[in-house]
Amino acid sequence: MSDKVVSVEDAVATLEDGMTVGIGGWGSRRKPMAFVRAILRTPVKDLTVVSWGGPDLGILCAAGRVRRAVYAFATLDSIPLEPHFRRAREAAAVEATEWDEGMFYAGLLAASLRLPFFPTRAGLGSDVLRINPDLRTVASPYTGEELVAVPALEVDVAFVHVHRADPAGNGAVLGVDPYFDDLWCKAARHAFVSTERIVATDHLLDEGTTRNLTIDRTMVTGVVEAPHGAHFTECEPDYGRDESFQRLYAASAKDPDLWAEFAGTYLDVEDEAAYQEAVARGSA
Amino acid sequence: MSPDTEIVRADHCVVALAEAFRGDGEIFASPMGNVPMAAGRLARATFEPGLLLTDGIATAVQGVLPLGAGVGANGTVPEGWMPFRKVFDTLWWGRRHVIMGASQIDRFGNQNLSCIGPWEKPKAMLLGMRGAPGNTVNHTTSYWIPNHSPRVFVREVDVVSGVGYDRAAALGEVARFHEIRRVVTNLGVLDFETADHTMRLRSVHPGVTVGEVVDATGFDLAVPESVPVTRDPTAEEIGLLRTQIDPDGLCGREV
Structure with missing residues (x-):
């Protein structure tokens, strides 16, 4: 069986300016934030970002990487409005495609079933x-x-984050809601899965059942091990949302200096490990 | 009366929202926010036992779950699984009644959650469309508006997220599942039970005059000759709210 383990940097290196990116999770829940942070360490720009939006969309907008946002909402859940996305929309800094949130499901079904469209009343x-x-x-x-x-919501590259995966790309979602991560993978030309922990295939069921294996290797291009890779969004049952860090992130939308300070401390760093160290230092 | 059993405005709002579920039977009730959630749980614990309600995340819960608590609290047990994918499946299936908020609403019940000002460059970006377009054409919808004012009850909404009766009528047969049952506010209860489905004052909460509601509404509201007062919660309902559903008094802080 193939070994698809790659670095997070290798995964985002597949992106080119102007591509369409699908991002899994929902709001501020199990977002593939390690990939989002890695995108910020590349020069890629003019992305079309398609997402049931949370801080993934907000950060990419704040960093000026988004040409078009395709969304039905952007929320931090415990903070109802994503403040960076809000700023971007009010400044008309991004082009916008705003749909009903169920239309995303319809569009992903169409893409994953290789149909040109899916009919709905929504x-x-x-x-x-x-x-x-x-x-x-x-x-x-x-x-x-x-x-x-x-x-059909076809995307060039999809990024999702799951709790466990084997090197071949079989993924176990241990939280109560699998969201639509399998559909994002199938709607994409290339799908990258980050995981809290890469485990041997015979350990995939250590903490769940076959019903948890919502991602299978036929959908997956590459696997990245990224502990705390969903931080600061929640990744239950492994960890909850880092509310105090999320508040810090949200407050940085208040003025450009605060954003520069936040980005300088946490995002303009060498790699994902340096981010996690900066977070640990900040909360120590 | 002791502060514990004294009936406050929030209680009338909760009871009025609970009444919106009356007759729904075995459907998935999706009340958004603390006051609507308290209402759903109250309705299920009393006159509408068939309602399916979640913990606000993805687990359907049997028993009386306190606001802010997780499954298991107050003897509750899981009875089902309701991840977002199943929420969409259920809402397209139609066995659902949602209570949403509204940043703006007009006399036909067109609701705006999206943004204030021109959509292309909003003065204030709000929630976005969320599920309002799909909800309103697929199943019953009610609204909870804690700040009844002319800024919310407007002649024309800036963006139509949730579909009102005039637009549903224009759609014809395809919109046959559309129903906006109630709009409950901090001042009273409204519905669309008029010949042309324009908004009507159904009741005022105790201590509120019809004139106050009319003044707080930015369009011509249908006002019947005699407007009843929103019913009081029963002693059983107050007991449930104070001891089980909202022991921390969260609803009172929001009204």
């Missing part, structure tokens, strides 16, 4: 169709009902 009658003039409706050939044809 969006009908709302301003989703006004603010997204490229969205089309489709008439049911059976009933004539006019439904929204959500286009």
Whole structure:
């Protein structure tokens, strides 16, 4: 069986300016933050970022790497509005594609099932169709009902973070919600999985059952070991959200100097290990 | 009365929101936020025992879960699994009633969660569309608005996230699952039970006048000749709220 273990730097090196990136997790929950931080250590820019948005989207916007955000919301959960994303939108610093959050599911289903679109009622009658003039409706050939044809959400590269994975890319999600990480992987040309711990295949079920193995190796291009790789978002049951660090991050949206200080301390560092050390120093 | 059993405004809001679930039977109730969540749990513990309710994360819980507590507290047990994927499956299936907030709402119930000002360059970016477009055309929706004012109850919303009755009517048959049942605010209860489905004052909370509600509403509200007062919580309901559902008094701090 193939060994797909790569470094986080190797994984993000596949990105090119202008690519479309899908990011797993939800809000400020099990976000593949080690990948996001690694993107900031590359010069890549003009990304289209597709996400049930949290600090992944906020940080990439604050760092000026986003040309277009595709989102239904951006939240830090315990802080309802993602403040960096909010700034970016209010300054019209990013192009925006705002959908209903269920339309993301429809778009990922279409992409993962190799269909051009998925029909849904979500969006009908709302301003989703006004603010997204490229969205089309489709008439049911059976009933004539006019439904929204959500286009397949195909992405160039997807990043997700799981609790355990083997070197081949089989992933165990131990938290109560698997979110849509398998669909992100299938919707992508290349999918990278970071994991709290790489384990031998015969240890994948040590802390779960086969029902936890929502990611399988056919979906995965590369595996990265990234302990605390979802920090500061939650990664239950391994760790909860780092609320005090998240507050620090949120406060840095208040003015450019605070953001520069935050980025200088935590993001403009050599590697992921240096980030984790800086966090440990900060909370010591 | 002791402070513990004294009925406050928040109790009327919770009871009015609980009433929105009356008759729903075995459906997935999705109340967002503390006051709606207390209402869902109260309805289930009393007159609407079929409701399926979660811990606010992804576990459906049987028993009376206190606000802010996790499964197991107060003798609760898990009875089901409701990750986000299943939430969408359920909401498209239709057996769901959501209580959302609204940054703006108009007289047909069009709701804005997205942003204030022009969408292209918002004055204030808010939550985004979230699930409001899909919720409102797929199943029953109610709203909880803790700050009834002309800034929220507007003639025209800046962005339509949740679909109102005029837009649903324009869609025709495809919008047949649309229903906005109630809008509960800190001042009273509103519904759309008028001939043209425009918003109507259903009741005022005790101590609130009809004039106050009309003044706090930025459009012409349908006001019946006689407006009832929102019902008081029963002694059983107050007992449940104080001792089991909201022992820390979180709802009182939000109203």
